[in-house]
Amino acid sequence: MPQVFVGDEEKTRRANLLNSITLIFLFCLCALIPIVLLDGGMTAGVIVIVIDLIGIAIVLLLRHLLRRGQVVFVGQAVIILMFVWISWIGIDQGVIRTPMAAAYLFVVLLTGLLFGWMSIVVSAAASSLAVLGLIRGEETEWLSKPDHMFALIHWLAYTGLFGIAGGLSFQAKQIMHKALVRAKEEIAERKRVEMELRKLSQAVEQSPVSIVITKLNGDIEYVNPRFTQVTGYSLAEAVGQNPRILKTEITPSETYRQLWCALTDGREWHGEFVNRKKDGSIYYESASILPVIGLDGEMTHYLAVKEDISERKRAEKLLRDSEERFRRMFEEHHAVMLVVEQDTGRILDANRSAQEFYGYSRSVMQTMCITDINTLTREQIWQERQRAAQNKLNYFIFPHRLANGDIRIVEVHASPLMLDGKAALFSIIHDITERKRTEESLRIHMEEVERLQAELRELSLHDPLTDLYNRRYLDEALGREVARANREHKPLSIIIADIDRFKIVNDTYGHQLGDRFLMEMAKLMRMNSRGSDIVCRYGGEEFLLVIPGASTTDAFNRADEIRKRCAEFFIRHDGEILAITISLGVATYPCHGQDIEEVIAKADKALYRSKAAGRNRVTAWREADQESGPDQPVKNTSAAVCQDEPCECGDC
16 A cells, blocks of 8 residues: 655655565565475575565565654665675675676665665765675685676776766656655645635625626526525526516616616626515615626626615615605795705795795795895894804894894704705794794604614614624724724734534524524624724624734634634524534734735635634634645634734734
């Protein structure tokens, strides 16, 4: 069986070479026994057989040591055994000019394949001396006597051959080593590409938006899990169908015409659809569809990225309804209302009550300034506003002149607003006696407007399931936090957490239970954060924690505490006790990246290293590991290693 030493290709090569050589030795030694018996019988060959059996035992011992990893020792022993065996045969034959002398070449070649230059020199010198010794044996008539000059020529020739063989074998070893290095690099590059493809696939599979790939005729080839969640159609049901299975009559036909005009021209299209789910319910969808261009420059497919905007549409409708109610209130309310341009004081609009109160038509009032009905001078108006500001009042009391000349003391509530890009004042004007009723009405309606605005902002900045901040808020907040970190010369650590095997939970127990786990995970992240920290749902089952002022070590400890807390949590479901674990990755700005996007990417890579290392663990990014790739498991560490200049991360 071939020997394999993981991570040491050179040792593996040597072991396999020695394994083959010892096998050849063993075969030759075993074959020698019947040859000796056939040639001279048991009596004549007993010494040879005993020596042969000792040789077999030695070879078997070397093979045992080889399996134990003693590659260097076995190599040295094999070379010595070959040298002794060849020398013994040369002595036994009694003459140096036999082909057996050339067998020393195998000793030199084997040395070159196994060891370095010094070993080659020693082996070549020993072989040359062995040949010289045999020559001297012939000269002293210990061996058969040859022609001296002829023997000397043989010795010189063999010595030259030994040098050449050593050089060639060492060169062969170097070539084999370079080939192994190239193979290792190619394997590493292939693994890197495979990892990138795997990451891209995971990003598509875990994307919070729907992704659809169709043929040029519109037939669906692929949909991601988010599509099935939104529409109710499974992958098997969607593949081969046309996206018009989602079509409703609500979407204008002009939308589809513009869509296909853009795609056939090779342009990207953006728009909105009103589609129907499998269960018949209606939902709103924002879509970006673009053609996919192949290597030959021709369109091969269409790629659609879609987002369910039903919640946003509902919020927008609520806001429109509120604005419409406000417009009706403005027109129909019995309180006097004006819209005044802030800089010039020109009256932009007046409701029906204002027209009746002042005695002017709307068209006439739109030609007037507020000073035409206010009896105070500009200086007096400014003084009244200063008094109201000092008393923290949101209203002014002015004398106003009506069209018939009457003077009324009115209370003016003015609120700034933007109208057609211009700063304006929305003013509510009424007699003091009507103040309470008008104030109450205004308060109710203004609170409604503010509530709807707050709801709209909450919907845009928070994840609806976990009530954590979403990616939009994170993008806004990271800029502020990075600026503060640079200003205060403090680190900014990022923790990315991902629920292990969350897809299995969803597939086995349903998305409702999966949502429970996500909400509990959100609570856990909030409980383990400070007031200055930012916790957001990063996407799917991923969560991101921003910790200002924390070093990599501090962030690692925080992440490990979260991991331990999560490991203690469980949910009872249908008589089962279900638990989850999380994997986390940690990186720190600025020691792990010059911008926050790079730091987040490295925290994400550290997370995937936690996944690759067995899940339920924390991995901090180390610059020393960046060449290994996220597919190579790394040991957990409680501190990152900063290899550049010292910084404020606490670990330099």
